Amino acid sequence: MPYEKRIIIGGLPRSGSTLLRFMLDAASTIISGPETAFFTQPLFQQQATIARLAQRLADKLNICPERLTEAVITAPTSCQAYDSISDLMGENAGISKPCWAEKSPRNCFSYHRLHAENPNFYFISTIRHGLDVVTSVVKNHPNNANQYWCPIQRYVDTMLAIYSFKSPRHLIVKYEDMVTSPQKTMNQIFAFLGLKYEDHIIQSFRQPASTRDLTKVHQPKLKQEISSDWINRWKALQHSERVNEFMQHSKAVYWLEHSGYELPQRSYT
Known part of the structure; x- marks a missing residue:
């Protein structure tokens, strides 16, 4: 179907992009399924690895891999390929919406390429206090349990990608x-x-849907009411060494200030 608006979501890890995706998907006008990373690579690369891509997307989206293969192989642009993927998601969910959004934090590294392909794309970047980003721990992740999720260098590189896209x-x-x-x-x-x-x-973003499954996103907070208690967790004493490491990284400090956040009161040397 022809889509009225197409939305690319990228940004910092642990900065609310999943929360944003769920709320957009709860609207009557936007379908925003699970994170696919589809736009993080150019189309030719996705087509070259189509068997692996189709199976990965099939597992995420619960769509027949043969139909996903056809959608990607026959498309002349990434945008048109994802139009077809969104059609399949809508068909699977029994819904029809005039807009789609794809959320993958690393999308921000592809903004310039995607804008060149289709200047009508909308782009939304999510950011967060850098110290909360780099001290965020994923307690129940199968591969990175109880470890810091985002390296400081990834924070720096991501902020550069976001703010360089005008x-x-x-x-x-x-x-x-x-x-x-x-x-x-x-x-x-x-x-x-x-x-x-x-x-x-x-409120309704927490209601189960084929495009929104809280059991698969490693985000237990999304089962709760949205709360301001989710911010400034970097101030806990357990993170002092990590905070010190961040504050000694000049580029990290630059982007923290550039994005409008205040530096910690104490000095770090």
Whole structure:
């Protein structure tokens, strides 16, 4: 089907992109299925590894790999390939929506290429206080349990990618705004997209759907009410060594300030 709007979501890891995806998908106008990383590689590369790609997407999206293969192999652009993938997701869910959004944090490294392919894409980048990002621990992840999720260098590289992409169709959203003022922030996002905001999404995003499965995203907080308690966790004493490491990285400190966050009060040397 022809889509009215196509939204690419990228940004820092642990910065609320999954929360954003769930809330967008809860709207009547946007389908936003599980993270695919489809746009992190150019189309020719996805086509060259189609067997592996199709099986990976089939496992994530519960769609026949043969149909996914056809969607990708026959498409002349990444955009058109994902149009077809979104069609299959909608068919599988028994829904039809005029817009799609694909969320993969590493999408931000492909913004320039994607904008060149289709200047009508909308881009949303999620960011967060850098110290909360690099001290975030995934307790129940099968491969990285109880370890820091984001290297400091990834924080630096991601912030450079986000802030070097200049476009009136690029919106930077702070995690802190999403969890302290979710309704206001989502209103702003929908206004940016030129879509009508629906009040119910702040609550209904937790309701099960074929495109939203809380058991598969390693985000236990999403089962709870959105809370401002989710911020400033870097201040816990257990993270002092990690905070010190961050504060000694000049580029990390630069991006923390550049993005509007205050530095810690104590000095780190």
